[in-house]
Amino acid sequence: MSLLGFFQWCEQSGIGDAIRRSSWLFPVIEAIHLLGLGVIGGAVLVVDLRLLGLGLRRQSAAQLARDAQPWLVGSLLLMIITGSLLFLSEAMKCYYHEAFWFKMTSLFLAIVFTFTIQRKVIAAGEARLRPVWSKVVALVSVILWSGVGFGGRWIGFS
């Protein structure tokens, strides 16, 4: 099945159809999606602000990352579930919308970066790394996750 075929299949799915036919399902799912984004923002920022030296100071970034992890993963799962539902209801619009592809690219990079490179850098600890690297990693993380948020918002604009 081609990519276009897959998107068409999604668009025609029963779930997508049910969401399209309801006047309130899409808005409610979308609002929950937005809540998830906010919580991801908090969980990401607690760690990134620590790495930038602008947030909490006395705790290690590793400790904060461990504390924030369940909230990051939990809200990410919530967003993927609600996001998939939203996608099913307007797959063809997404296929032709640049913002959708921008968002998916950012999301892929953000997830990979957070759970590989950033995790390694944090685990290495401040002692073994030059401080500038922590800051670069935090900035990249903020930029990638912001791309996900902006891209998502712009899917709604035509």
Next chain:
Amino acid sequence: MQLRLLTLLSALVLALCYLVTARSAAPDWGNAGHPIHVIPMLSLQMGTSPGIGGALLAFFSHLADSSWSVGLHESRYAYDLIESVHVWTLCLFFGLAVMFDLRLLGWTMRTVPVSEVARRLLPWTVVGFVSMVTSGTLLFLAIPLRSYQNIFFRTKMVMLLLAGLNVWIFHSGVYRRVATWDAASVPPRAARVAGALSLALWVCIVLSGRMIAYNWFDCDRQPQRPIINFLTSCVPTQSEEH
């Protein structure tokens, strides 16, 4: 103490409901030929609704005609950009506020003293809040009249006040004694209640904020239930009532 707070709270909500919905005089249906100020997409009777509600209505419809409002509304990208900023700063404000509330509940960062979280992270929530209010005001300015009569917008404003009250109660109450429970992995009951209330209120504020975009209860979609028209201070014209 708690009873007094509850009374204060309910009085505040009631006063606010009155202020936003007050229409002292009943609209005069019989006055045919009376000029009715019809705003495109919205039909409202102007001039027949004195009182604070009517004055606000007149003010916001005046605001809608201002060059600021028209400029924001008609620009190709201004509204979308400001809304994106609003969403981005939501992550900053709401995200960090949630993390602080979760700390108050003892659900995250349990080894970090509460005062440390407050001192290092709450300034960011202030930055986020100021940005949200600024971008939110601009969004309101772009569509003032419709927003003012939108039921979700009104719900959001009431809950914003309650959230502010909750912050004030927390900081002037249990947080003053933070030194005695700073390192507790699970803070005392009063702090947990403040955290839970704050969490619930901000979640509802985000939800209702998102819903402002939808027009299910807008004035131009009559007939609506009388309670909805009361809450949105809509006065449907006679032909719309049926």
